[in-house]
Amino acid sequence: MDFSIGELSRRTAVKVATIRYYEQIGLLPAPPRTEGQQRRYAKGAVSRLAFIRHSRELGFEVDAIRALLSLQDNPDQSCATADAIAKARLAEVESRIASLNALRLELTRMVDECACGRVAECRVIETLADRSHGHGRLAQG
Amino acid sequence: MDFSIGELSRRTAVKVATIRYYEQIGLLPAPPRTEGQQRRYAKGAVSRLAFIRHSRELGFEVDAIRALLSLQDNPDQSCATADAIAKARLAEVESRIASLNALRLELTRMVDECACGRVAECRVIETLADRSHGHGRLAQG
DNA sequence: CCTAGGTCCTCTAGCCACTAGAGGTTCAAG
């Protein structure tokens, strides 16, 4: 009926170390232990961890996941909060896409214009050295 | 002719702490110091730091920037390496855009289908809890 | 010459979400 952390890891494709980490930061409740202090999980742990995993795949931060989990635990509440969290994440994703598209454009230009001769005439290096560009945000990822 | 770290910071829009960090990791050469051990930069530092800043804006990692800088310092070399670095970065950006587009799709669906009633019927929560999806990579950013 | 205060110095610790490894214990199969 209950199973080990390794089995939970296999069933959710979440690494053992990560599961322990999630417990440590309070995303997963601490399960009961055997006499020898090994964790034993019930079935519910699989769905909770799958929820967390899917949320992380969608890029939700741990704090957001905490909020989403506590909503899931109280099904009678309004889901406005869940909606707001998802919409905020969507907005983030869209703005990341926009800035990555801008990056792509600049990188494409650099690469296309490079005649691939000596560094002295290299457009890649030249573009990077060019000081005449606005002070945008640093790219993440 | 030479100026302080604060002045360099103002001229490049790179924070003082970051400049010191770049020196520490060997991206910027250690400049001469005053008798009281304060850094004094020459004009060249501005363009080198601007190069670094622009590279970071384009998302190049520090190791890649190190390589690009050493190419810039040897203008007679072939620029094939610079080209390869830029192309690798472009490929990264394109794959990030693709996966963010997939995320956007899923988030949009979640948000659109949410009738915004109680959590019990919330599509956002339901989607996250759904275990029937592939084991994709975790989203970064 | 003296002082005020803005700027500079080094060093350490924190951010995020893990991940890796050391060094030791427990469990289940044979």
Place this chain on the structure above:
DNA sequence: CTTGAACCTCTAGTGGCTAGAGGACCTAGG
């Protein structure tokens, strides 16, 4: 009872900074 895979805790490292403590320096005004 033995073996060895899996488990335990704890610490430290990743990348690229950023913040803050606690103190030294530098320059302009009086």
